[in-house]
Amino acid sequence: MADDPMPTRWSFQDFKLSYDIKFGRKKATKEEDNAGVGRVESNGTLSNSAPHGPELSIYEQFRNQDRGQQNGALPSGNDEKPQKSPLPPFESAEMRTLAESLSRDIIHGSPDVKWETIKGLENAKRLLKEAVVMPIKYPKYFTGLLSPWKGILLFGPPGTGKTMLAKAVATECNTTFFNISASSIVSKWRGDSEKLVKVLFELARYHAPSTIFLDEIDAIISQRGEARSEHEASRRLKTELLIQMDGLTRTDELVFVLAATNLPWELDAAMLRRLEKRILVPLPEPEARRAMFEGLLPSSSDEAILPYDLLVESTEGFSGSDIRLLCKEAAMQPLRRLMAYLEQKEDIVPDDELPTVGPIMHGDIEVALKNTRPSAHLHAHRYDKFNSDYGSQILQ
Numbered sequence: 472m473a474d475d476p477m478p479t480r481w482s483f484q485d486f487k488l489s490y491d492i493k494f495g496r497k498k499a500t501k502e503e504d505n506a507g508v509g510r511v512e513s514n515g516t517l518s519n520s521a522p523h524g525p526e527l528s529i530y531e532q533f534r535n536q537d538r539g540q541q542n543g544a545l546p547s548g549n550d551e552k553p554q555k556s557p558l559p560p561f562e563s564a565e566m567r568t569l570a571e572s573l574s575r576d577i578i579h580g581s582p583d584v585k586w587e588t589i590k591g592l593e594n595a596k597r598l599l600k601e602a603v604v605m606p607i608k609y610p611k612y613f614t615g616l617l618s619p620w621k622g623i624l625l626f627g628p629p630g631t632g633k634t635m636l637a638k639a640v641a642t643e644c645n646t647t648f649f650n651i652s653a654s655s656i657v658s659k660w661r662g663d664s665e666k667l668v669k670v671l672f673e674l675a676r677y678h679a680p681s682t683i684f685l686d687e688i689d690a691i692i693s694q695r696g697e698a699r700s701e702h703e704a705s706r707r708l709k710t711e712l713l714i715q716m717d718g719l720t721r722t723d724e725l726v727f728v729l730a731a732t733n734l735p736w737e738l739d740a741a742m743l744r745r746l747e748k749r750i751l752v753p754l755p756e757p758e759a760r761r762a763m764f765e766g767l768l769p770s771s772s773d774e775a776i777l778p779y780d781l782l783v784e785s786t787e788g789f790s791g792s793d794i795r796l797l798c799k800e801a802a803m804q805p806l807r808r809l810m811a812y813l814e815q816k817e818d819i820v821p822d823d824e825l826p827t828v829g830p831i832m833h834g835d836i837e838v839a840l841k842n843t844r845p846s847a848h849l850h851a852h853r854y855d856k857f858n859s860d861y862g863s864q865i866l867q
């Protein structure tokens with residue numbers, strides 16, 4: 472079935488061998504070989520009988536490869552379990568090479584953002600959990616008409632935590648996570664883009680349950696055709712993406728497409744239809760802003776309690792990233808005072824004699840408030856309008 476790989480290319484067997492050597496795994500027996508390959512039908516599609524419980528997901532395998540054995544995050548006892556090979560067998564060497572590059576470039580280890588790290592956005596978190604976490608935990612309920620949402624769109628002003636939410640999904644939901652930014656598909660793989668999309672979905676199905684995260688999706692799927700001169704290759708890429716996503720809704724495999732954008736109105740209508748669940752990620756509410764301030768600027772002592780009320784009141788319309796900037800600005804003030812003091816000294820002060828940075832004062836907060844402007848509030852009403860036209864809400 473598989474044609475002979477070119478001598479410079481790694482074949483599926485080479486990959487497996489290198490893993491085994493790296494981890495000193497002696498179990499590269501025929502039995503395991505058969506288990507890996509036998510689950511795949513001769514036409515390259517996956518048979519549904521494949522159990523995916525005990526195997527490591529692909530990012531875990533790659534993480535292991537990078538970090539060697541001392542990975543604390545690994546569930547104990549997994550070493551003894553038979554491994555799924557990192558790549559499904561592809562018909563052509565070209566596809567295999569693309570899959571190898573995809574695995575190297577795009578699949579990352581789990582990015583350590585917990586649900587609690589994200590302040591506020593309770594609605595968005597709840598919808599995401601309902602859409603991704605529950606169907607994986609309790610697949611029994613999500614069949615037929617209740618089959619899980621396969622396409623989810625996070626939209627909202629810039630810097631409000633869309634990428635963070637996706638990372639939380641990667642951390643908290645035990646799925647293989649494909650982190651694809653639009654620029655990486657479009658620029659690096661211009662000619663190969665649509666093949667790459669095909670391989671990506673094939674990999675995702677092979678490692679199901681998986682999440683394909685398409686960040687800044689407006690960059691690849693803005694409205695097709697029209698007068699704007701559109702590159703032929705990018706139209707083929709979009710079409711392939713639409714076809715692949717259509718395929719997802721028709722199967723039971725747990726492959727989710729999670730997309731994020733801050734220009735939802737630029738999306739192609741066909742893509743919007745496939746992203747069935749559309750979740751607004753709005754500017755932070757006062758309580759969320761307070762939680763962010765308390766997290767970023769903890770009060771150091773009882774006397775120097777920072778004016779959180781003032782901060783919350785004065786930051787209406789700030790996004791999460793504006794708030795981060797503001798806190799940074801405030802925290803810079805004591806450091807600036809220290810720098811001014813150090814500059815007066817003629818000699819360089821050695822490391823162990825450096826004075827500690829002082830606390831943030833009330834005045835520092837006021838200076839920071841004066842120096843920081845919200846960046847994303849002007850279009851807030853457009854997102855609200857889009858949300859009421861197309862968005863998903865939880866009604867209770």
Ligand SMILES: Nc1ncnc2c1ncn2[C@@H]1O[C@H](COP(=O)(O)OP(=O)(O)OP(=O)(O)O)[C@@H](O)[C@H]1O
Pocket residue numbers: 588589590591592627628629630631632633634635636731732733755759763790791792793795
């Ligand atoms: N709800 C939040 N809780 C905590 N921090 C937040 C929150 N929202 C934003 N931030 C801060 O803002 C930064 C940017 O967030 P993120 O990258 O998720 O924004 P985004 O919505 O993806 O923006 P863009 O649309 O520009 O890609 C984060 O690194 C974080 O520091």
Ligand SMILES: [Mg+2]
Pocket residue numbers: 633634686687731
């Ligand atoms: Mg983002």
